[in-house]
Amino acid sequence: MNSVESCRRAGEMLARAEAVVVLTGAGISTESGIPDFRSPGGLWDRYDPTKLTFDRFCASAETRRDYWRLATETYPLLTRAEPNPAHLAVAAIEASGRLLKLVTQNIDGLHQRAGNSEQRTVEIHGSSLKAHCIDCGRPHDRAELHRRLLAGEIAVPECEACGGRVKPSTISFGQAMPEKETAEAFDAARDCDLMIVVGSSLQVYPAAALPDEAVRSGASLVIVNREPTPKDENATVIVRGSAAETMSLILKHAGDISAGFKAAADPMLR
Numbered sequence: 725m726n727s728v729e730s731c732r733r734a735g736e737m738l739a740r741a742e743a744v745v746v747l748t749g750a751g752i753s754t755e756s757g758i759p760d761f762r763s764p765g766g767l768w769d770r771y772d773p774t775k776l777t778f779d780r781f782c783a784s785a786e787t788r789r790d791y792w793r794l795a796t797e798t799y800p801l802l803t804r805a806e807p808n809p810a811h812l813a814v815a816a817i818e819a820s821g822r823l824l825k826l827v828t829q830n831i832d833g834l835h836q837r838a839g840n841s842e843q844r845t846v847e848i849h850g851s852s853l854k855a856h857c858i859d860c861g862r863p864h865d866r867a868e869l870h871r872r873l874l875a876g877e878i879a880v881p882e883c884e885a886c887g888g889r890v891k892p893s894t895i896s897f898g899q900a901m902p903e904k905e906t907a908e909a910f911d912a913a914r915d916c917d918l919m920i921v922v923g924s925s926l927q928v929y930p931a932a933a934l935p936d937e938a939v940r941s942g943a944s945l946v947i948v949n950r951e952p953t954p955k956d957e958n959a960t961v962i963v964r965g966s967a968a969e970t971m972s973l974i975l976k977h978a979g980d981i982s983a984g985f986k987a988a989a990d991p992m993l994r
């Protein structure tokens with residue numbers, strides 16, 4: 725099936741679905757200028773993630789300094805980025821009333837900026853726009869920390885309440901998944917009738933198990949990704965290509981079938 729035909733089929737499935745779960749990965753944000761991990765030129769070509777694990781962050785002041793140096797380098801990239809048509813398409817699915825949950829592995833906050841609500845959005849790998857103390861749990865203002873780090877006032881933030889270790893609120897390698905968000909994501913996978921995966925290599929667990937859970941519970945599965953994924957064999961429809969282009973096309977086809985959908989999608993994708 726070519727990509728135009730697969731977008732048409734995915735659009736039909738979307739128009740007929742009643743409870744959609746969208747699962748997104750770093751690939752939905754590359755067209756907003758944020759590199760993913762695994763594509764050539766991605767972050768893994770430039771940084772060694774095995775050096776920045778959660779255990780090392782906790783144990784070593786040197787790792788905390790390296791971590792914050794990298795975080796300070798990448799933060800402006802996230803705050804400057806704008807949502808692209810793929811994010812807007814996901815927001816339109818919520819506006820149409822069909823979105824059960826948006827489960828994102830991304831930490832960039834672009835879905836919320838595109839219009840998805842906090843109630844429907846589950847950030848299973850946390851958010852880079854927030855920070856907190858890993859010793860006492862106190863939230864810290866990430867924008868303010870960034871300003872102080874850039875100004876050279878601090879090299880590593882410390883918690884003023886307990887003197888503890890402050891970390892961006894993302895889930896690092898080796899760090900436990902957030903229990904509430906993980907449970908919400910798996911509940912939604914079990915309860916949806918359609919799951920659309922956009923821009924994920926589906927190699928990172930437990931997120932990569934969500935499509936299996938959805939299919940096991942009877943849902944259809946659409947996978948939108950530039951490259952093959954290990955879950956392609958479970959997909960009802962596979963769409964290869966740019967997330968921004970194909971998600972816009974999928975939405976257009978859904979709008980051709982469902983007037984309610986068209987009303988939700990048109991203002992977003994104009």
Ligand code: NAD
Pocket residue numbers: 748749750751752753754755758759760761762763767829830831832833849923924925926927928948949950951965966967968
């Ligand atoms: P990944 O890097 O493992 O995979 C991204 C996938 O998207 C790849 O298979 C690639 O072929 C595909 N892709 C890239 N650009 C695309 C495009 N424009 N259109 C269609 N497909 C495209 O990402 P992942 O599965 O999300 O897992 C990596 C982890 O990295 C996640 O846990 C996430 O937390 C983190 N991460 C997040 C961001 C972000 O927030 N934007 C960026 C980098 C990494």
Ligand code: ZN
Pocket residue numbers: 857858859860861862883884885886887888889
């Ligand atoms: Zn503290």
